[in-house]
Amino acid sequence: MGRAPCCDKASVKKGPWSPEEDAKLKSFIEQHGTGGNWIALPQKIGLNRCGKSCRLRWLNYLRPNIKHGGFTEEEDRIICSFYVTIGSRWSIIAAQLPGRTDNDIKNYWNTRLKKKLLGKQRKEQQARRGKQHKGDNSDTNNNNQNPYWPELAPVYNNDQHQQVYEPQSVLMPASGSSPSSMDGLNNTIGTQFFDDRYNMLQGQSSFLGGIQEVMYSNPQRFDGTEFLSVDEMMNVGRLSLSCSESAAGGWGADMNSLVCPTVGSDFGGNGMQHGQAGMMQEYASFQ
DNA sequence: AAGGCCGACAACCGCCGAAGG
């Protein structure tokens, strides 16, 4: 037997919200809060809407300090870097961009940013091929640079009061990490994500092989790179995975210290275990 | 002017995990 639906779909209104509905929902939540129960909320207000629909409307549109459209270059870079790092974890990415919602970022990525990035990469790839034809292969010899993704600021920090740290090529401790420092990570990405990748890497003869394996195994996640050659994939694999200390003392609340993998992933904090540290060590041994 | 196409965005759907009984 399937689970009971959250509301009577047949009798509940669907589709675009009217200004009146918006006003009702907004004023109620501003005065009383959500009451901790979205499902019961529409009945309380007298809205003929599904509770989940109310929640979505509030989170994505009505709540204060929401920004719509007008993504900056900086935001573009952050979104790209996080997408490459953690994939389509839109809620985590949204947490790094104050005022942006996961839905907004998801839509922006799917409709514009992905294409923008692909266009950029294709251009650069063509330019590089042109160079190689002329016998200039300096780019391919320089494996420490990654020309395929936008050049990114080393650390994005949405808390102006928090010190920004430059990434350092320092490994974090693999074991004996404080459990508390893992909590934030568990809450954001989760160790399983890293464990999975580490397990994949374990079977590889090199980190780069592992990266490629991870990429091939998850084409959707890397759908901006599927046209890259092996050499180019290796360049992507040479993402500078480095660590730096975090001012917040760990992964902490919202991954403020996680930065772009193309210039250095700040898996900052006091501790790291499971797959993350394993990946770090694996990579370090091939540095 | 009309119809088709496409991009952008809002909203829905269904699944999953956490929490509580």
Next chain:
DNA sequence: ACCTTCGGCGGTTGTCGGCCT
């Protein structure tokens, strides 16, 4: 330990408006 309920999330769909033919 199991079941139910709910919130949260990501993928997908629906709708609208602008552009092109």
